[in-house]
Amino acid sequence: MSNLQNMIISSVRTAIGWVPGQWLPGGKPDPLITRRGAVGRQASRLDGPAKVTGTARFAAEVAIEGLCYASLVHSPVTRGRITGIDSSAAERAPGVVRVITHRSMPRVASPALMSMADMGAVGNSSLPILQDDEIHYNGQIVAAVVAETQEQADHAASLLRIDYAEANAATRFEDAKSAARTMPSLLFDTNHRKVGDAERELARSAHRVDETYRTPWQSHNAIELHAVTVAWDGDDRLTVHDATQMIAPSAAALARIFDLKRDNVRVLSPFVGGGFGGKGMWDHQIVAVAAARMVGRPLRLMLSRESVYRIIGGRSPTEQRVAIGADADGRFTSLIHTGYSVMPGYGASPEAFTLGTRALYQAKSFEFVQRHVELAVVANTFMRAPGEAVGTFAVESAVDELAHGMGVDPIELRLRNLPERHPITNVAFSQHALRQAYEDGARRFGWERRQREPGARRDGEWRIGMGCASGSFPYARMPGAAVGLTMRRDGTATVACSAQEMGMGTSTVQVQHAADRLGLPVEAIAFEMGDSGLPAAPMAGGSSQTVSIAGAIIAAAEKLTTELLRLAGNDSPLAGLRTGDVRLEREGIASATDPSRHESFRSILSRANRDEITVQAAGTPPLELFKYAMHSTSAMFCELRVSDVTGEVRVDRLLGSFDCGAILNPKMAASQFRGGMIMGLGLALTEETLFDERSGRIMNPTLADYHIPAHLDVPEIEVMWTGIPDPRSPLGARGIGEIGITGVGAAIANAVFNATGKRVRDLPITLDRLL
Amino acid sequence: MAIVVNGTRVAPPDDPRVSLLDLLRDRLHLSGTKIGCNQGACGACTVLVDGKRVLSCLTLAAQVDGRSVVTIEGLGSADDLHPLQAAFIEHDGFQCGYCTAGQICAATAMLEEIAAGMPSYVTEDLGADGIAISRDEIRERMSGNLCRCGAHNGIVDAILQVATEKVA
Amino acid sequence: MTPFSYLRARSLDDALAIDPSRGDRLLGGGTNLIDLMRKGVEQPSRLIDVSGLSEGIEPSDSGGIVIAAAARNSAVAAHPLVRTRYPMLSRAILAGASAQIRNMATVGGNLMQRTRCLYFADAAGSRCNKRDPGSGCDAIGGFTRYHAILGTSPSCIATHPSDMAVALSALDARIHLAGTGGGRTVPAADFHLLPGDHPDRETLLAPGEVIVAVELPPTPAALKSTYRKVRDRASYAFALVSVGAALMVEEGRIEDVRIALGGVAPKPWRAFGAETALRGRPATADAFAAAADAALEGAAPQPGNAFKIELARRTLISVLSGLAEDLR
Structure with missing residues (x-):
C-alpha cells in the first residue's frame, strides 16, 4: 500500500467521475434484474447429495498410488536462530523417507504479497520459508518429516532435536504501540482521512462519547484442516489438490516459485471445508510441493489443528478509539475512529476497522487513521469481514452509548444521521436502503417492547435486554474473472471457471443465473469448477465471487450470442439482427422487439452443422466501483438473557435485516447470513486466540480451548432483506458472505447493556465481566 | 477377528x-x-x-x-438417502459440507438415545419416562458437533423434522 | 505418537499385569489418553485396554449402587437407579463433554483423566511441574481462567477437569481398588491428591493398582440433589465453576447436606466446612451465604481467575436456595 497507489486510485476515481453513468458497466441495469426465472428461487444446493453422503472429495482425500505423508515441526522459540539440528533419531525412525530442514530445503522465493495492485498475488507473509536459520515468530516451520504413514511421520517429527539461541522479541501489544507505523494507504483508501476539525467539534458538541474498545486475536477455525495432496509428473509438471479459496492465483504463484510454466501447474480444489479468509497460500503448500519433488513421490500434508493455529494467521487484535459528538438534535458534528491493530512488516493484511465507518454516517467533521503495531507473530490475515467485523463493534457500541446518554432511541439516532451520499467522497450511492432495513427489522423484531432503562426486564435469575446495531460491507467485483461457455446442439450448456465452492453455493447460484441468462432450464446447465485448468476465476474474497463470475457470464453470453448470430446467417428468422437487438430466451435467440423472430440453439447449431460452440470471456473491468459508492448495510437486532447469578449470557433471538441488493437464492442466502451472524455471536461472547504475551506463543491451539459457538449457543435466527436490486451490479446483487458477521458484536454488547446496565468494551463478553 | x-x-x-x-x-x-x-x-x-x-x-x-x-x-447413498440426509438437504443443514457427515451420524444415534429415554443436561426431570423432544434438547445433544459455517438452524430443523415424522 | 504395543485385557488379571515402571498404561475410552499421546504428553510403551472389562451397574447389598470401572459415562447417567436416587451424579456426567465422549469414556478413566491446563498440554513449548517435575510452572502468570483458586501450591495451580468426580466426592462414593497384593477401598474425596511439591502425583493409586468399581452408599439426601455447571460456552466446555449439592431438610432444619465444587481446585473440592456450617441450621439465605463463605475460605486466586471466588459463592448460594425452594 503506497502513496503511489493512493494517487492512482484517486485519479481513476476522478476520471471515472466525469464519465456519464450509462457508459459504465452497470450503467444500463442488468435486464435479468427484472426478468427473473430460476434466479431468486428457493433452490436446494446441487452438491447436497454428495455432501450428505460423504462422497464430496476434499483435498486430503484424493487417493494416489505410492502416497507418502509429511508432518511439520514448529519453533517453540519466538525470535532467534537455530544453532543445531540433530535429525539422526528422526532419520532412523521406522518409515521415514526424508527429513527436511532449512539446510536441505531447495532455495525458493516466497510468494508475492497480496496487494490492491496485484489481484493475482496470494502471499500472506514475505518471510522466507525454510530458507535460513532465523526464527521470526513462535510456531514458524523449522522442519518437515516425510514418511510412509502419517503415524510414522508424526512420530519422527517428535524425535528431531533442534537447539536455538533465543533473542528478544516484541510480543506485547501495549509496549509496541509507541513504535506503531502509520501507512499512507489502507487497502483501497487513504489511511488518514480528515474532514474539518473533528477534535474541536467534539470538544464543543452538546453531546459526546469518547471511548476505547478492544477486540482480541481470533482464528478462522474452518472445520476442514488445511491440506495439500501433491503429485509431480517428471520435474516440470505439478498437480496440487489444495484446500484453497484462491485456485487460479495459487497455480500462478506456484509456477513462479518453482519456476514452471503456468500451464504445467494444476491446482484443484472443488470443495473447500470452510475458508473464511484463512484458506489462502501459506508456508505449508510450498513446503509440501518442495518435499514431494525432493522425495520423488506423491505426498500429502494435512496440518494438525495445532499447526493451523501456529502457521495460519488469524484476525489481528484491535484497540479502537471512537468519539462522536452530536448537537442538541442528535446530529453528528464529529466522528472520530482511530486506533491500532497488529500487522508485522512481513504481513499483507491490515485489519481495516475504520473503513466501514467512513461510509456509515453523515457528520460535520471526521477523522480516521489506523496504526500498525509490529509484533513477532505469524502474519495476521483477512478473516470474515476483515475490518468491519470488529470496527462495527466499536462504532456501533459508541452510537448506543451516545443514544443512551442523550435519552434517544438508538435506532432513531442512527436514522437521523444516515448519509445521503458517501460522507467522505460525496459520491452517490448506487443503492442504499438502511432506513428501510431498520424499519422492517424493528417491526418484525418487536423493538417497541424494549425498555429504555437498563435492567428493567427480568425473568427469575435472568435479566433480559434488547440491542441493535448497524452492519456494513462494501461491494466488490474482482477484475479479470473469466468463464468458458459451451453451448451444445442437444440444448445443454456448460459454464466453466476455476472458482471454489466452500459453502457459498457457487455452482448452484451460477447454474440458476446461467439458465436465465441463456434462456435454458436449470437442468440443461452444468457448472465446472475447482480446477486452475479452467478459465481463471479470482480468489473467493471480499464477498465478490458471485458477482465477479456473474459479470464474466454476462460477457460470455454476449460473445456467444454474437457467434450464434453469425452461424445463424441469412436463412434464420434472426437474419440481420445484431447482438444488441436480441435476447436469449426459450432455448434460443429472439428479437428483443419481436419475440416471434426466434430460432432455437439446436436449430442454429444443426443448420451450421456444429455439435457445439465454445466461447471464453472475462467480465468488464469493475469501473462501477469508482463511479458509485456501493455498500451493503444491515440492521442487527438481539434479545438476550444475562444470569444475575453467574453472568452467563444466553442469546435468545437474533434478527438480521439486510440491504444487500438482489437475493439470488433465498435458501442459501439465508444460510450465509445466519452463518455470518453465528460467527458474530462467537466474536461477541466466546472467541479468543490466547496469545501469551510473555512468550509470544498461542496457548489454545485446540477446538476444545478456542470456543466457537456450539449448537446450544445458537438460537433460531431470523433473516430478512429489502431485496432492492443494485442497478449497477450484475444481477443487482452485492455479495452476502461477510456482512452477516458485522454489527453482531455491538448488537449483543448493546443488549447486554440494556439487560444489565454494564457496558463491556472489551471482547469477548465473558461472564466474569458481568459479575 | x-x-x-x-x-x-x-x-x-x-x-x-x-x-x-x-x-x-x-x-x-x-x-x-x-x-x-x-x-x-x-x-x-x-x-x-x-x-x-x-x-x-x-x-x-x-x-x-x-x-x-x-x-x-x-x-445411505445419493440414490437412497437416509431420512436425515434428505432432511439436511431440504433444510440446508450445511454449507461447506465438512462437518456434515459427523452431524448426521451423531443425529442418527441421538434419535435412538431419545427413543431409549436417555436424558440430557437440559432435561428438566431426570426421573421422567420418555423425553419431550424440543429444539433445546436437540441443541444440547448435538453440541459435540461443531459447525463453523453456521448451519445450526438448518441442522436442528432437519433433525426435528425427522424426529417428528418418526413419532408420527 | 510414540510406538506402543496394545493388549486387550480379558480379565482383571490381565489388567493387574500392569507395570507402570515399564511404561504400561491402562486404556479406557481413550478420550483423554489418546489425545495426550498425540500431544506427546503421554508416551506409554504398552496400552492395556480395560474398556472391555465389566460394565455392570448393580444395586449393592447395603442399598446403594456399585458401578464397574468400565461402565460408560453415558450408561451411568442414564441408569434409572442413578437418575432417581442420585440425580446429582446423572446431571454431573451429562454436563461433561459431549454425547460421543460420554459413550466412550469409562468411569475409571474419568477419575484418572489429567488436567486440561493449557501449559500442561503444551509439551513442546511450556514448562510444567506435573509433566516434568521441577521444571517450573508457566501457568502461573499466564492464562489462568481455568485454573484453581483452592488447594494450589507454588508448583501447580491446575484443576481437575472431571464433573463426574465432583459428584462422586459429594456423594461419599467409595472407590474399589485391586492390586496384585489384594484390594482396598478408598473414599472418593481422598482419591485425588493436592499438588504440594509433587503435582505429578495425582491420585493415591499405588503403582500396579487398578480401579475396579465405584460404590455409591445409600444417601437419602441425594434424592434432592443437583449439579450446576458454569462455563464459557452453553455446552461442551470445561467448568469455570461447578457445584454439586444435595440437601435434606426436616422441619425447616438442614438434616443432611453435601457440597462439592468443580473447576476451582486441583481435585474435586468437597466443601466439608460449608456442610458443617449448615448441618442442623435452618435452610435460609443467610445460612447459605455463610456456607459459601466457608467453602471459599482460604481461596488464593491468580489475577486471571479472581472472579471465580465470587462466581463460586453465587453459584453455590443459588444452587442451595434452589434445592431448598424445591423442598418447600
Whole structure:
C-alpha cells in the first residue's frame, strides 16, 4: 500500500467521475434484474447429495498410488536462530523417507504479497520459508518429516532435536504501540482521512462519547484442516489438490516459485471445508510441493489443528478509539475512529476497522487513521469481514452509548444521521436502503417492547435486554474473472471457471443465473469448477465471487450470442439482427422487439452443422466501483438473557435485516447470513486466540480451548432483506458472505447493556465481566 | 477377528497407533468421515460403533476389533438417502459440507438415545419416562458437533423434522 | 505418537499385569489418553485396554449402587437407579463433554483423566511441574481462567477437569481398588491428591493398582440433589465453576447436606466446612451465604481467575436456595 497507489486510485476515481453513468458497466441495469426465472428461487444446493453422503472429495482425500505423508515441526522459540539440528533419531525412525530442514530445503522465493495492485498475488507473509536459520515468530516451520504413514511421520517429527539461541522479541501489544507505523494507504483508501476539525467539534458538541474498545486475536477455525495432496509428473509438471479459496492465483504463484510454466501447474480444489479468509497460500503448500519433488513421490500434508493455529494467521487484535459528538438534535458534528491493530512488516493484511465507518454516517467533521503495531507473530490475515467485523463493534457500541446518554432511541439516532451520499467522497450511492432495513427489522423484531432503562426486564435469575446495531460491507467485483461457455446442439450448456465452492453455493447460484441468462432450464446447465485448468476465476474474497463470475457470464453470453448470430446467417428468422437487438430466451435467440423472430440453439447449431460452440470471456473491468459508492448495510437486532447469578449470557433471538441488493437464492442466502451472524455471536461472547504475551506463543491451539459457538449457543435466527436490486451490479446483487458477521458484536454488547446496565468494551463478553 | 465396516469385514491394522479415523480415511478410503481436529473437540469424525456414536479420532482401530462400525457411507447413498440426509438437504443443514457427515451420524444415534429415554443436561426431570423432544434438547445433544459455517438452524430443523415424522 | 504395543485385557488379571515402571498404561475410552499421546504428553510403551472389562451397574447389598470401572459415562447417567436416587451424579456426567465422549469414556478413566491446563498440554513449548517435575510452572502468570483458586501450591495451580468426580466426592462414593497384593477401598474425596511439591502425583493409586468399581452408599439426601455447571460456552466446555449439592431438610432444619465444587481446585473440592456450617441450621439465605463463605475460605486466586471466588459463592448460594425452594 503506497502513496503511489493512493494517487492512482484517486485519479481513476476522478476520471471515472466525469464519465456519464450509462457508459459504465452497470450503467444500463442488468435486464435479468427484472426478468427473473430460476434466479431468486428457493433452490436446494446441487452438491447436497454428495455432501450428505460423504462422497464430496476434499483435498486430503484424493487417493494416489505410492502416497507418502509429511508432518511439520514448529519453533517453540519466538525470535532467534537455530544453532543445531540433530535429525539422526528422526532419520532412523521406522518409515521415514526424508527429513527436511532449512539446510536441505531447495532455495525458493516466497510468494508475492497480496496487494490492491496485484489481484493475482496470494502471499500472506514475505518471510522466507525454510530458507535460513532465523526464527521470526513462535510456531514458524523449522522442519518437515516425510514418511510412509502419517503415524510414522508424526512420530519422527517428535524425535528431531533442534537447539536455538533465543533473542528478544516484541510480543506485547501495549509496549509496541509507541513504535506503531502509520501507512499512507489502507487497502483501497487513504489511511488518514480528515474532514474539518473533528477534535474541536467534539470538544464543543452538546453531546459526546469518547471511548476505547478492544477486540482480541481470533482464528478462522474452518472445520476442514488445511491440506495439500501433491503429485509431480517428471520435474516440470505439478498437480496440487489444495484446500484453497484462491485456485487460479495459487497455480500462478506456484509456477513462479518453482519456476514452471503456468500451464504445467494444476491446482484443484472443488470443495473447500470452510475458508473464511484463512484458506489462502501459506508456508505449508510450498513446503509440501518442495518435499514431494525432493522425495520423488506423491505426498500429502494435512496440518494438525495445532499447526493451523501456529502457521495460519488469524484476525489481528484491535484497540479502537471512537468519539462522536452530536448537537442538541442528535446530529453528528464529529466522528472520530482511530486506533491500532497488529500487522508485522512481513504481513499483507491490515485489519481495516475504520473503513466501514467512513461510509456509515453523515457528520460535520471526521477523522480516521489506523496504526500498525509490529509484533513477532505469524502474519495476521483477512478473516470474515476483515475490518468491519470488529470496527462495527466499536462504532456501533459508541452510537448506543451516545443514544443512551442523550435519552434517544438508538435506532432513531442512527436514522437521523444516515448519509445521503458517501460522507467522505460525496459520491452517490448506487443503492442504499438502511432506513428501510431498520424499519422492517424493528417491526418484525418487536423493538417497541424494549425498555429504555437498563435492567428493567427480568425473568427469575435472568435479566433480559434488547440491542441493535448497524452492519456494513462494501461491494466488490474482482477484475479479470473469466468463464468458458459451451453451448451444445442437444440444448445443454456448460459454464466453466476455476472458482471454489466452500459453502457459498457457487455452482448452484451460477447454474440458476446461467439458465436465465441463456434462456435454458436449470437442468440443461452444468457448472465446472475447482480446477486452475479452467478459465481463471479470482480468489473467493471480499464477498465478490458471485458477482465477479456473474459479470464474466454476462460477457460470455454476449460473445456467444454474437457467434450464434453469425452461424445463424441469412436463412434464420434472426437474419440481420445484431447482438444488441436480441435476447436469449426459450432455448434460443429472439428479437428483443419481436419475440416471434426466434430460432432455437439446436436449430442454429444443426443448420451450421456444429455439435457445439465454445466461447471464453472475462467480465468488464469493475469501473462501477469508482463511479458509485456501493455498500451493503444491515440492521442487527438481539434479545438476550444475562444470569444475575453467574453472568452467563444466553442469546435468545437474533434478527438480521439486510440491504444487500438482489437475493439470488433465498435458501442459501439465508444460510450465509445466519452463518455470518453465528460467527458474530462467537466474536461477541466466546472467541479468543490466547496469545501469551510473555512468550509470544498461542496457548489454545485446540477446538476444545478456542470456543466457537456450539449448537446450544445458537438460537433460531431470523433473516430478512429489502431485496432492492443494485442497478449497477450484475444481477443487482452485492455479495452476502461477510456482512452477516458485522454489527453482531455491538448488537449483543448493546443488549447486554440494556439487560444489565454494564457496558463491556472489551471482547469477548465473558461472564466474569458481568459479575 | 475383524472389524466390520458398513457390513464388510476388514482386518485391523498392524500398527496399533492407527486410529479408527485414519483406518477409515487413509486405509479404506472411506473419506466421508472427516477429520476436523484429531483432538476429540469437534465431532466431525463421529461414527457409529455397535450403534453408538463415538469419536473415531480418539478410538484406536484395535479397540473396535470384533465390533461393527457404520459410517456416513453406510447410512445411505445419493440414490437412497437416509431420512436425515434428505432432511439436511431440504433444510440446508450445511454449507461447506465438512462437518456434515459427523452431524448426521451423531443425529442418527441421538434419535435412538431419545427413543431409549436417555436424558440430557437440559432435561428438566431426570426421573421422567420418555423425553419431550424440543429444539433445546436437540441443541444440547448435538453440541459435540461443531459447525463453523453456521448451519445450526438448518441442522436442528432437519433433525426435528425427522424426529417428528418418526413419532408420527 | 510414540510406538506402543496394545493388549486387550480379558480379565482383571490381565489388567493387574500392569507395570507402570515399564511404561504400561491402562486404556479406557481413550478420550483423554489418546489425545495426550498425540500431544506427546503421554508416551506409554504398552496400552492395556480395560474398556472391555465389566460394565455392570448393580444395586449393592447395603442399598446403594456399585458401578464397574468400565461402565460408560453415558450408561451411568442414564441408569434409572442413578437418575432417581442420585440425580446429582446423572446431571454431573451429562454436563461433561459431549454425547460421543460420554459413550466412550469409562468411569475409571474419568477419575484418572489429567488436567486440561493449557501449559500442561503444551509439551513442546511450556514448562510444567506435573509433566516434568521441577521444571517450573508457566501457568502461573499466564492464562489462568481455568485454573484453581483452592488447594494450589507454588508448583501447580491446575484443576481437575472431571464433573463426574465432583459428584462422586459429594456423594461419599467409595472407590474399589485391586492390586496384585489384594484390594482396598478408598473414599472418593481422598482419591485425588493436592499438588504440594509433587503435582505429578495425582491420585493415591499405588503403582500396579487398578480401579475396579465405584460404590455409591445409600444417601437419602441425594434424592434432592443437583449439579450446576458454569462455563464459557452453553455446552461442551470445561467448568469455570461447578457445584454439586444435595440437601435434606426436616422441619425447616438442614438434616443432611453435601457440597462439592468443580473447576476451582486441583481435585474435586468437597466443601466439608460449608456442610458443617449448615448441618442442623435452618435452610435460609443467610445460612447459605455463610456456607459459601466457608467453602471459599482460604481461596488464593491468580489475577486471571479472581472472579471465580465470587462466581463460586453465587453459584453455590443459588444452587442451595434452589434445592431448598424445591423442598418447600
